Amino acid sequence: MANDPSRGEFGRPHCIVEPSVWVRRFAPLIAGDTSVLDVACGSGRHTWFFLSRGNSVVAIDRNTEPVRDAGGDPKCEVIEANLENGDPWPLTGRTFGAIVVVNYLFRPLMPVLLESLEAGGVLIYETFARGNETYTRPRNPDHLLKTGELLEWVQGKLQVVGFESGLINIADKQAVVQRICAVNNLGPGKNAPEDAPPCPLPPG
Ligand SMILES: C[S@@+](CC[C@H](N)C(=O)[O-])C[C@H]1O[C@@H](n2cnc3c(N)ncnc32)[C@H](O)[C@@H]1O
Numbered sequence: 001m002a003n004d005p006s007r008g009e010f011g012r013p014h015c016i017v018e019p020s021v022w023v024r025r026f027a028p029l030i031a032g033d034t035s036v037l038d039v040a041c042g043s044g045r046h047t048w049f050f051l052s053r054g055n056s057v058v059a060i061d062r063n064t065e066p067v068r069d070a071g072g073d074p075k076c077e078v079i080e081a082n083l084e085n086g087d088p089w090p091l092t093g094r095t096f097g098a099i100v101v102v103n104y105l106f107r108p109l110m111p112v113l114l115e116s117l118e119a120g121g122v123l124i125y126e127t128f129a130r131g132n133e134t135y136t137r138p139r140n141p142d143h144l145l146k147t148g149e150l151l152e153w154v155q156g157k158l159q160v161v162g163f164e165s166g167l168i169n170i171a172d173k174q175a176v177v178q179r180i181c182a183v184n185n186l187g188p189g190k191n192a193p194e195d196a197p198p199c200p201l202p203p204g
Contacts, residue, residue: 017043017045018045019045019046019049020045020046020102020126022102022124022126022162022164022179022181023046023049023100023102023124023126024049025162025181025202025203025204026122026124026161026162026181026202027049027050027053027124027202028200028202029122029161029181029183029199029200029202030050030053030055030097030098030122031097032053032054032055033054033055034055034056034096034097034098034121034122035055035056035057035058035096035097035098036050036055036056036057036058036096036097036098036099036100037057037058037060037091037096037098037099037100037116038050038057038058038059038060038100039060039083039099039100039101039104039109039113040060040061040083040101040102040103040104041059041060041061041064041067042061042066042103042104043066043067044059044066044067044069044070046100046102047059047067047070047076048070050098050100051070051073051075051076054075055075055098056075056076056077057070057075057076057077058076058077058079058091058094058096059071059076059077059078059079060078060079060080060081060083060090060091061080061081062080062081062082062083063080064078064079064080079091083106083109084106084108089109089112091116094116095116095117095118095121096116096117096118096121097118097120097121097122098117098121098122098123098124099113099116099117099121099122099123099124099125100124100125101113101124101125101126101127102124102125102126102127103126103127103128104127105127105128105142105143105144105145107142110153114153114154114157114158117158117184118184119184119185120183120184120185121183121184122181122182122183122184123154123158123180123181123182123183123184124179124180124181125150125179125180126177126178126179126180127143127145127177127178127179128143128144128145128175128176128177128178129144129145129146129147129149129165129176129177129178130144130145130146130147130176131144131167131176132144132175132176132177134176135167135173135174135175135176136173136174136175144176145178147165148165148178149178150163150178150179150180151163151180154180154182156186157184157186158182158183158184158185158186159182159183159184159185159186159196159199160180160181160182161181161182161183161199161201162179162180162181162201163178163179163180163181164177164178164179165177165178165179183196183199185197185199
């Protein structure tokens, strides 16, 4: 795959856009042999990115047509599932060394995602937040994080390594996003984040 001229950096077809800068920034915290869950993978930009690093990836979306190609990689498992229709979580009992969610929000999924993170595992989450409705879609509050919501989700459960909230430029548009990177290393008590071993901070 590496020498295929029809594919760009990270082995993806050229038509597929670059990974998020937030994901790229914190990817160094995820070891190359770690399994990554790409939730609502869409075009697979993060699936391809992590495959290119040597990670095994489970890519899940209600429409997996755009990542059919990635499914040909032995390290990639593509799962087509509607995550919002009340069906059981399709990955019950499975855990991952990293979970990546970008530009997708379905609040009832958050507890199962946190349970699916291995000890020491890394959560990278980035999506649109309140205020975004002024600039662009999504505008539905169900799809927009509330102030500090990502921090609330991981409070007492994960060690926060990076958090940002605010206005960014995406192509020629502005958008309001919230993003977090947090690590599952608080230990059994989970009530003393200051006792968790510090994570190396990738350069900003
Ligand atoms: C804005 S795209 C983000 C794709 C990808 N994470 C990225 O950053 O490039 C949102 C994705 O969520 C998926 N999605 C929306 N509703 C879903 C559902 N009910 N179950 C599973 N996936 C869903 C869509 O199919 C789409 O691929």
